[in-house]
Amino acid sequence: MARAPRLGPYICGIDAALDVVSGKWKGLILWELDAHGVRRFAELRRGLPGVSEKMLTQHLREMETDGLVHREVYAEVPPRVEYSLTEHGRTLNRALAPLGAWGVERIRREGHETVDAAEPSHL
Amino acid sequence: MARAPRLGPYICGIDAALDVVSGKWKGLILWELDAHGVRRFAELRRGLPGVSEKMLTQHLREMETDGLVHREVYAEVPPRVEYSLTEHGRTLNRALAPLGAWGVERIRREGHETVDAAEPSHL
DNA sequence: TGCGGTACTTACCTTTTAGTAAGGGGATCT
DNA sequence: AGATCCCCTTACTAAAAGGTAAGTACCGCA
Numbered sequence: 107m108a109r110a111p112r113l114g115p116y117i118c119g120i121d122a123a124l125d126v127v128s129g130k131w132k133g134l135i136l137w138e139l140d141a142h143g144v145r146r147f148a149e150l151r152r153g154l155p156g157v158s159e160k161m162l163t164q165h166l167r168e169m170e171t172d173g174l175v176h177r178e179v180y181a182e183v184p185p186r187v188e189y190s191l192t193e194h195g196r197t198l199n200r201a202l203a204p205l206g207a208w209g210v211e212r213i214r215r216e217g218h219e220t221v222d223a224a225e226p227s228h229l
Numbered sequence: 230m231a232r233a234p235r236l237g238p239y240i241c242g243i244d245a246a247l248d249v250v251s252g253k254w255k256g257l258i259l260w261e262l263d264a265h266g267v268r269r270f271a272e273l274r275r276g277l278p279g280v281s282e283k284m285l286t287q288h289l290r291e292m293e294t295d296g297l298v299h300r301e302v303y304a305e306v307p308p309r310v311e312y313s314l315t316e317h318g319r320t321l322n323r324a325l326a327p328l329g330a331w332g333v334e335r336i337r338r339e340g341h342e343t344v345d346a347a348e349p350s351h352l
Numbered sequence: 353t354g355c356g357g358t359a360c361t362t363a364c365c366t367t368t369t370a371g372t373a374a375g376g377g378g379a380t381c382t
Numbered sequence: 383a384g385a386t387c388c389c390c391t392t393a394c395t396a397a398a399a400g401g402t403a404a405g406t407a408c409c410g411c412a
Contacts, residue, residue: 116332116336117257117278118256118257118260118329118332118333119328119329119330119331119332119333119334119335119336120250120256120257120259120260120325120328120329120332121256121257121332122332122333122335122336123328123329123331123332123335124247124250124251124256124328124332126332126335127243127247128247128251129369129370130369130370133241133243133244133247134240134241134243134244136243137241137243146388146389147388147389147390148387148388148389151389158370158371158372159389159390159391160370160371160372160390160391160392161369161370161371162390163389163390163391164369164370179389183378183379183380184378184379184380184387184388184389185378185388185389185390186388186389187388187389187390194335197331197334198331200327201327201328201330201331202243202327202328203327204323204324204325204326204327204328205242205243205246205247205324205325205327205328206241206242206243206246207242207324208242208246208320208321208324209239209241209242209243209244209245209246209247209249210241210242210245211242211320212242212245212246212249212317213239213242213245252399252400253399253400269358269359270358270359270360271357271358271359274359281400281401281402282359282360282361283360283361283362283400283401283402284399284400284401285360286359286360286361287400302359305358306358306408306409307357307358307359307408307409307410308358308359308360308407308408309358309359310358310359310360353412354411354412355410355411355412356409356410356411357408357409357410357411358407358408358409359406359407360405360406360407361404361405361406362403362404362405362406363402363403363404363405364401364402364403364404365400365401365402365403366399366400366401366402367398367399367400367401368397368398368399368400369396369397369398369399370395370396370397370398371394371395371396371397372393372394372395372396373392373393373394373395374391374392374393374394375390375391375392376389376390376391377388378387378388379386379387379388380385380386380387381384381385381386381387382383382384382385382386
């Protein structure tokens with residue numbers, strides 16, 4: 107791992123954008139950071155139910171090298187690290203908005219349950 | 230594979246939308262079908278440099294069960310199958326447009342090379 | 353006769369991605 | 383004294399995604 111800028115060459119813009127958001131939790135991380143502005147590691151962890159520490163660090167590192175998130179480390183005694191979106195991260199989020207709306211429509215159409223409303227109707 | 234509607238539950242719309250477009254060639258398939266309207270299997274294959282027949286069928290089948298593409302089989306002597314976008318596929322493509330634009334910007338910034346000079350229609 | 357084109361399917365293998373579990377080291381809480 | 387919190391790192395394992403190659407069955411062309 108630790109691919110520096112990222113692989114390419116890309117065939118079109120969708121390619122390049124999907125490369126950056128594909129990853130099980132990246133969409134949610136983007137959303138959390140967009141909603142709260144600044145979040146610490148443990149806050150993000152609590153905000154993403156089920157994420158492991160390894161995956162969270164890994165995704166955050168990749169998003170940092172991709173120029174989406176800013177990582178600010180405070181050399182304090184209980185270590186403190188704050189994550190926030192960069193300008194690129196914010197524009198990405200804005201570009202993602204119509205896709206999110208489409209997804210919400212799809213969930214509605216298909217009758218999928220969201221996580222907190224999960225009720226197992228007979229499959 | 231052959232997951233019927235798709236897994237879920239989703240945490241947000243981005244989740245649901247990414248579920249449907251994640252796959253190495255799905256973005257390109259969407260683009261090809263959007264650009265040409267109707268395409269046969271072998272035409273799509275030629276349009277996606279490097280795709281294997283297996284991956285192409287697999288992706289097309291998933292996109293069909295996801296309600297994005299329509300598959301029309303003609304029972305002719307040299308078999309003929311035509312693929313096109315459904316209405317949902319077309320709205321997805323429209324929702325993908327800002328993301329594609331973001332990706333193009335990113336490619337420009339990073340100085341990645343594109344494979345071909347063809348421009349996606351939804352820019 | 354043998355090749356290429358049509359649209360796949362199947363089996364097998366490699367690569368990538370994600371999950372699990374443990375550790376580290378100092379500081380505050382009980 | 384012991385537990386917990388903080389933000390990770392490392393090693394190992396499992397699952398998913400993707401690639402390669404071959405087979406199917408029928409046809410037209412040279």
